[in-house]
Amino acid sequence: MRNRVVITGLGVVSPNGVGVPAFLEAIKAGQSGITFRQELANLKFSCQIGGIPPVTEAHKQQYFTELQRRGLNSSGIIYGVMAGMEAWQHAGLPAAGDPAATNEPDWDSGIIFGTGILSVDKFRESIYKVDEGQVRRLGSTVVLQIMTSGVSAYLTGMTGCGNQISANSSACATGTEALLLAYERIASGSAKRMLAGSCSDHGPYIWGGFDAMRVLPYQYNDAPERASRPLSATASGFVPGSGAGALVLESLESALERKATIYAEVLGGHMNSGGQRAGGTMTAPNPVAVKKCIETALKQTGVRAEEVDVIDGHLTATVKDPAEVTAWCEALQRQGPDFPYINSLKAMVGHCLSAAGSIECVASVLELYNGFIYPSVNSEDIHPDIIARIDAGRIPRQSIQKEITIVAKANFGFGDVNACVLLKKFQS
Amino acid sequence: MQTKEELITTLKTIVKPYVQDEQAFEHVTEETDFIRDLKINSANLVDIALDVEEAYDIEIDNESMEKMLTVGAAIEIIQEKLAAK
Numbered sequence: 310m311r312n313r314v315v316i317t318g319l320g321v322v323s324p325n326g327v328g329v330p331a332f333l334e335a336i337k338a339g340q341s342g343i344t345f346r347q348e349l350a351n352l353k354f355s356c357q358i359g360g361i362p363p364v365t366e367a368h369k370q371q372y373f374t375e376l377q378r379r380g381l382n383s384s385g386i387i388y389g390v391m392a393g394m395e396a397w398q399h400a401g402l403p404a405a406g407d408p409a410a411t412n413e414p415d416w417d418s419g420i421i422f423g424t425g426i427l428s429v430d431k432f433r434e435s436i437y438k439v440d441e442g443q444v445r446r447l448g449s450t451v452v453l454q455i456m457t458s459g460v461s462a463y464l465t466g467m468t469g470c471g472n473q474i475s476a477n478s479s480a481c482a483t484g485t486e487a488l489l490l491a492y493e494r495i496a497s498g499s500a501k502r503m504l505a506g507s508c509s510d511h512g513p514y515i516w517g518g519f520d521a522m523r524v525l526p527y528q529y530n531d532a533p534e535r536a537s538r539p540l541s542a543t544a545s546g547f548v549p550g551s552g553a554g555a556l557v558l559e560s561l562e563s564a565l566e567r568k569a570t571i572y573a574e575v576l577g578g579h580m581n582s583g584g585q586r587a588g589g590t591m592t593a594p595n596p597v598a599v600k601k602c603i604e605t606a607l608k609q610t611g612v613r614a615e616e617v618d619v620i621d622g623h624l625t626a627t628v629k630d631p632a633e634v635t636a637w638c639e640a641l642q643r644q645g646p647d648f649p650y651i652n653s654l655k656a657m658v659g660h661c662l663s664a665a666g667s668i669e670c671v672a673s674v675l676e677l678y679n680g681f682i683y684p685s686v687n688s689e690d691i692h693p694d695i696i697a698r699i700d701a702g703r704i705p706r707q708s709i710q711k712e713i714t715i716v717a718k719a720n721f722g723f724g725d726v727n728a729c730v731l732l733k734k735f736q737s
Numbered sequence: 738m739q740t741k742e743e744l745i746t747t748l749k750t751i752v753k754p755y756v757q758d759e760q761a762f763e764h765v766t767e768e769t770d771f772i773r774d775l776k777i778n779s780a781n782l783v784d785i786a787l788d789v790e791e792a793y794d795i796e797i798d799n800e801s802m803e804k805m806l807t808v809g810a811a812i813e814i815i816q817e818k819l820a821a822k
Contacts, residue, residue: 450784
């Protein structure tokens with residue numbers, strides 16, 4: 310028998326809000342986290358805007374000891390650890406130093422915390438030293454920060470988790486994939502609790518490659534808040550973002566036993582690839598695979614297409630948005646006024662790359678728990694190919710107060726990889 | 738050159754951020770072992786060596802670093818390197 314899996318903790322470090330309370334207020338209000346970045350202008354980027362979470366020194370002191378802050382030069386680790394620990398403590402679980410913490414590892418709790426590339430600033434610092442013949446002066450902190458599993462490793466010490474500890478990577482599908490991997494581990498009975506999340510560093514060394522590919526918007530350097538335009542006719546590329554999201558997944562049994570607050574249920578989902586065939590490439594999804602991923606997710610979770618209330622899309626604000634809407638229409642066999650509500654968090658925070666799936670999953674869970682649908686801002690001029698398929702009213706311009714039961718959340722990544730998860734309002 | 742007492746004081750300042758046992762740190766002697774007594778993470782010994790190098794403008798070779806496990810051994814190495822300057 311498979312275990313039911315619920316969400317009992319949330320953590321987020323987003324360009325428009327650090328911590329769940331601030332993030333919830335921001336997404337209800339449609340508040341942008343995109344700002345002009347002088348550093349990018351100085352470096353002659355075409356796109357000189359980005360989404361960077363407003364993390365302060367006080368935040369760092371709250372989550373890292375003085376020793377841990379020595380030589381720490383990694384926005385990804387800071388975001389990941391902050392979101393991970395917020396989720397863990399939000400779930401009422403003991404952190405190192407808490408009176409309830411013991412010296413025995415928590416064998417029933419594990420961590421899957423993904424990323425695309427970690428600690429590029431630390432890596433840059435060490436490359437300079439190595440090239441100058443100063444390898445012996447690197448100190449002890451380089452490896453721990455640049456290994457892909459760096460965030461999981463830090464979180465292990467802070468939580469005492471003793472089940473599977475790992476880091477996944479599937480480009481922009483990383484966060485959603487982390488959630489599904491964690492779900493599977495609990496559903497199959499291998500763990501009772503899993504901390505699932507993902508993060509992305511910020512800055513020119515992460516974003517430069519995308520700028521060079523000409524996939525970022527260059528027309529909005531003087532109007533950053535209007536730049537990220539998913540679903541819009543004037544969408545002209547994705548705004549680069551960063552941050553982290555984290556969720557504590559737990560077997561229903563364990564959550565009830567602990568009397569934990571349950572924020573939503575994870576019904577499951579599906580992950581696949583288009584094999585870079587039939588329109589799929591290294592950078593574009595095979596539309597058949599996207600459709601199949603959604604269809605299979607529905608089938609495996611037993612959710613009927615008409616039950617989906619909200620689609621939290623991947624919707625990056627590129628020319629691929631209309632194709633994504635078409636895939637949803639075909640997979641759900643719903644269109645026009647019958648189409649579910651659809652929104653994209655990227656309109657507010659940009660595309661947080663490997664962190665996107667996790668931050669967006671946190672947003673979806675907040676919608677289910679609090680009974681609202683966040684606005685998909687900057688979509689006043691809906692793309693003609695989208696308006697031909699769905700009613701304009703299905704894209705919320707303002708926050709909608711409404712009890713919703715099922716959110717379908719998908720993310721698609723470079724390499725032609727897809728992940729779709731179905732989240733449900735918790736009903737015992 | 739600093740006296741042995743002065744060297745110990747400087748070394749204590751260098752070592753302090755890495756110490757995990759504050760109580761043992763209160764009673765540092767030449768016999769104090771960095772890992773066993775002060776509970777310093779062994780990976781941090783390289784960071785301590787780098788901080789010592791910077792503070793005294795000396796270079797601690799691999800062989801010396803391997804011996805640098807107690808306060809007394811560290812002082813001896815610093816004195817030796819300073820004398821060789």
